[in-house]
Amino acid sequence: METVNFVLGGLGGQGILFMTKILAQAALDKGINVMGAETHGMAQRGGSVVSHLRLGDVESSLVGAGRAHFLLSLEESEAYRNLPFLAKGGQLYANAGDNSFPKSEVKRYLDGIGAIYRAVPAGRIAMELEAPMSANLALLGYFSAFGQGPLSQEELRKTVDMVSPDRFKEINLRVFDAGFQKGREEA
Amino acid sequence: MREEILLGNGAIALGLMEGGCQVLTSYPGTPSSEILPEFVRLMKLEGVDAYTEWSTNEKVAVDNAFAAAVSGKRAACCMKQVGLNVAADSLMSAAYMGTTGGLVIVSCDDPGPHSSQTEQDTRLMARLAKVPVLDPSNPREARQMAKLAMELSERFKIPVILRPAIRVCHARQNLSWEPISGEGKRASFEKDPLRWAATPRFRFILHGELNKKLREIAGLFERLEAHNFHNLDPGKSYSLGIVASGVPYSVVKDILEEEGRGDVPLLKIGTPYPFPESLARAFMSQCEKVLVIEETDTVIEYFLREKERVLGRLSGHVPSEGELVPQVVHRVLEGAFKEMGLDPLGPGGDGQVMELVKGLDLPVRRPTLCPGCPHRAAFFAIRKGRAKTIFTSDIGCYTLGLNLGAVDTCLDMGAAITMASGFYHAFRQDGIDQSIVATIGDSTFYHSGTAGLLNAVYNDARFVLVILDNQITAMTGMQPTPGLGIRADGTQGRAISLERVVKGCGIEFVEVVDPYDIKAMGKVLKEAEAHVKDPQGGIAVIISRHPCIIAYREEAIAERKSVTVTEDCDQCNLCIERFECPALYVDDKLGRTAVNQAICTGCGVCLQVCPRDAIVEV
Numbered sequence: 001m002e003t004v005n006f007v008l009g010g011l012g013g014q015g016i017l018f019m020t021k022i023l024a025q026a027a028l029d030k031g032i033n034v035m036g037a038e039t040h041g042m043a044q045r046g047g048s049v050v051s052h053l054r055l056g057d058v059e060s061s062l063v064g065a066g067r068a069h070f071l072l073s074l075e076e077s078e079a080y081r082n083l084p085f086l087a088k089g090g091q092l093y094a095n096a097g098d099n100s101f102p103k104s105e106v107k108r109y110l111d112g113i114g115a116i117y118r119a120v121p122a123g124r125i126a127m128e129l130e131a132p133m134s135a136n137l138a139l140l141g142y143f144s145a146f147g148q149g150p151l152s153q154e155e156l157r158k159t160v161d162m163v164s165p166d167r168f169k170e171i172n173l174r175v176f177d178a179g180f181q182k183g184r185e186e187a
Numbered sequence: 188m189r190e191e192i193l194l195g196n197g198a199i200a201l202g203l204m205e206g207g208c209q210v211l212t213s214y215p216g217t218p219s220s221e222i223l224p225e226f227v228r229l230m231k232l233e234g235v236d237a238y239t240e241w242s243t244n245e246k247v248a249v250d251n252a253f254a255a256a257v258s259g260k261r262a263a264c265c266m267k268q269v270g271l272n273v274a275a276d277s278l279m280s281a282a283y284m285g286t287t288g289g290l291v292i293v294s295c296d297d298p299g300p301h302s303s304q305t306e307q308d309t310r311l312m313a314r315l316a317k318v319p320v321l322d323p324s325n326p327r328e329a330r331q332m333a334k335l336a337m338e339l340s341e342r343f344k345i346p347v348i349l350r351p352a353i354r355v356c357h358a359r360q361n362l363s364w365e366p367i368s369g370e371g372k373r374a375s376f377e378k379d380p381l382r383w384a385a386t387p388r389f390r391f392i393l394h395g396e397l398n399k400k401l402r403e404i405a406g407l408f409e410r411l412e413a414h415n416f417h418n419l420d421p422g423k424s425y426s427l428g429i430v431a432s433g434v435p436y437s438v439v440k441d442i443l444e445e446e447g448r449g450d451v452p453l454l455k456i457g458t459p460y461p462f463p464e465s466l467a468r469a470f471m472s473q474c475e476k477v478l479v480i481e482e483t484d485t486v487i488e489y490f491l492r493e494k495e496r497v498l499g500r501l502s503g504h505v506p507s508e509g510e511l512v513p514q515v516v517h518r519v520l521e522g523a524f525k526e527m528g529l530d531p532l533g534p535g536g537d538g539q540v541m542e543l544v545k546g547l548d549l550p551v552r553r554p555t556l557c558p559g560c561p562h563r564a565a566f567f568a569i570r571k572g573r574a575k576t577i578f579t580s581d582i583g584c585y586t587l588g589l590n591l592g593a594v595d596t597c598l599d600m601g602a603a604i605t606m607a608s609g610f611y612h613a614f615r616q617d618g619i620d621q622s623i624v625a626t627i628g629d630s631t632f633y634h635s636g637t638a639g640l641l642n643a644v645y646n647d648a649r650f651v652l653v654i655l656d657n658q659i660t661a662m663t664g665m666q667p668t669p670g671l672g673i674r675a676d677g678t679q680g681r682a683i684s685l686e687r688v689v690k691g692c693g694i695e696f697v698e699v700v701d702p703y704d705i706k707a708m709g710k711v712l713k714e715a716e717a718h719v720k721d722p723q724g725g726i727a728v729i730i731s732r733h734p735c736i737i738a739y740r741e742e743a744i745a746e747r748k749s750v751t752v753t754e755d756c757d758q759c760n761l762c763i764e765r766f767e768c769p770a771l772y773v774d775d776k777l778g779r780t781a782v783n784q785a786i787c788t789g790c791g792v793c794l795q796v797c798p799r800d801a802i803v804e805v
């Protein structure tokens with residue numbers, strides 16, 4: 001398999017690590033080797049947090065500039081901050097209000113490199129289900145609706161089910177499904 | 188067989204266990220903190236019996252592990268790179284004395300730095316102490332090297348350092364393993380005072396023995412093909428070859444592979460010291476020039492001879508500070524390829540997008556204390572009305588008191604106290620009674636607070652010391668402290684009372700206060716200052732005690748308060764700038780401060796902060 005690179009961005013406390021874990025575990029369950037890089041320590045106290053995930057046979061855990069096939073961001077500014085990672089023809093999924101995203105100058109750039117970009121109000125979706133800390137799962141569900149990359153919606157959902165601690169299982173799946181539903185309407 | 192996606196630190200724990208590690212000690216510090224908890228988790232999973240401890244500091248950790256290693260056991264201790272400074276005294280001496288069993292010191296580096304005071308390179312420390320060092324490139328290799336380090340140590344009776352960098356520790360990779368038996372040696376100590384208590388005359392002899400061991404290990408490293416290897420075609424000559432180690436090796440390897448650059452050979456050095464000199468010489472003999480890519484300092488580059496054929500930091504080809512992330516490595520390779528007339532590399536991210544991002548003026552996300560953090564409340568009270576006070580502080584979450592204007596210095600572990608006494612005497616000498624408030628966390632105080640406090644009392648320094656007791660080592664991921672007495676494996680040990688330790692240091696003024704009550708905290712601070720000024724008084728210690736809101740969600744919030752901001756808010760922004768709770772923000776539509784209910788913890792501390800009483804309970 002060709003290596004597939006993900007970059008996931010957000011702020012400390014938004015659950016970037018959990019989102020990465022689901023993608024990684026789903027890949028491993030499919031027999032794909034995984035390698036990733038995480039942020040721990042001081043930045044976890046609300047600073048910019050980024051995590052890299054590489055599916056395939058690689059030596060290094062870091063995604064190079066212009067090499068990410070997928071950029072998933074839990075926050076609009078963090079999506080912009082991580083733009084340099086996005087490959088030509090790559091795809092960007094962001095938690096953002098749908099009509100203002102992306103800013104016009106960013107849009108020009110993304111169009112220029114042939115990137116696909118989609119915004120989803122993942123925070124609002126999670127909030128409506130009274131799980132304000134679960135925007136990560138709404139974004140992941142949304143992403144899964146487009147059938148992009150080596151992991152299918154069923155595989156990701158199954159992994160959410162498997163890795164969520166019991167008391168969060170039900171709500172996590174509901175938020176994931178709501179994100180997926182939103183994506184389905186657009187796909 | 189089991190398979191898991193392990194954190195690099197988990198891979199190291201696994202390798203140590205496969206290497207028969209029976210005793211593991213550690214003091215937490217990013218990026219090393221997860222090794223011990225992962226080891227404990229694997230112990231339970233594999234049914235392996237071992238002794239583990241969170242030691243009070245890194246020197247204590249090394250000494251304890253060393254004793255096990257001279258009892259014939261296999262022992263290891265883990266710390267971050269600056270922790271090895273604290274343990275340097277032990278390390279230097281242990282290298283001379285040697286072991287009878289195995290001793291692996293895992294010292295995790297932090298190029299960047301992401302979460303440390305310095306970017307220092309542990310490999311230089313290994314060179315200084317004259318002990319072998321292994322430099323893994325990713326979790327898989329870290330696991331192999333942890334096991335190898337233990338075997339080497341026992342075979343040559345010498346401490347061995349494993350130096351993973353943060354991108355190994357906090358990388359994740361799927362690894363599988365077979366059941367681990369966990370059989371170990373029984374403790375036995377043979378008295379040999381000429382070694383275990385050697386006087387300088389015998390140290391000279393031990394030094395000779397150490398040098399002999401190193402020569403033998405160097406010979407072994409020359410042939411250690413699993414970790415030291417290259418891909419030269421015999422007989423072919425190249426204009427440029429690359430020598431790389433550690434994390435940068437993996438980055439270089441991926442780039443060359445992706446770009447299909449078989450024209451550029453690569454030598455990997457997994458054992459920078461003792462240096463496999465012949466291997467390097469053979470590699471250089473087929474290359475006109477070599478480019479050295481290593482983190483964080485120059486080590487391999489120093490060892491290579493014929494400097495006029497070496498490109499690296501000394502020649503200005505590689506940046507001398509910061510992490511060698513793929514973009515940086517790409518740029519370094521690009522420059523060297525061009526200089527040597529090689530084909531250019533493919534694009535590695537273009538400058539245009541960097542410019543674009545810069546032009547967007549994105550908000551700087553500085554880390555901040557969590558919503559509901561007891562430190563915020565304490566700092567708010569400490570800072571109030573003390574613009575001229577010098578605030579010495581220390582290392583932990585509370586260093587972020589910086590944002591609240593209540594932290595002026597942060598030197599090293601324990602320096603809140605030692606710098607406070609230093610400041611006091613420096614000003615006192617000029618007849619100035621400088622007001623000083625020092626802040627230190629509970630874990631940091633146990634780590635290296637007492638020696639400084641004893642010194643300050645003995646020499647009659649005067650300052651207020653606030654021990655921020657949140658009953659956990661929070662920043663590094665919630666490790667227990669001696670104050671609670673919970674041990675590394677989760678069992679109950681003996682709790683140590685902070686109050687009694689402080690009193691035992693000769694402090695007469697000791698008050699415990701809950702910082703959530705800002706008024707009470709303010710009052711105690713005033714009393715403390717009076718005690719400090721009183722000629723008959725002395726140093727005053729306030730124990731500001733409230734559990735960390737992340738570690739103890741339930742206990743930290745006795746009763747959840749629902750807060751909101753009324754129209755009385757005139758946007759003075761005091762609560763946002765001086766108090767900086769992340770749950771408070773300016774709502775542009777409302778034209779006043781508002782509460783982000785998604786992250787508000789309901790601690791209610793902000794109710795005491797607004798000068799207009801516009802923050803109210805609903």
Ligand code: SF4
Pocket residue numbers: 045555556557559560561562584657661662735736737738
């Ligand atoms: S983890 Fe605990 S101590 Fe650290 S900032 Fe958050 S609440 Fe405060």
Ligand code: SF4
Pocket residue numbers: 558559748750768769770771782786787788789790791792793794
């Ligand atoms: S109650 Fe006030 S201080 Fe506490 S978390 Fe909520 S907004 Fe912040």
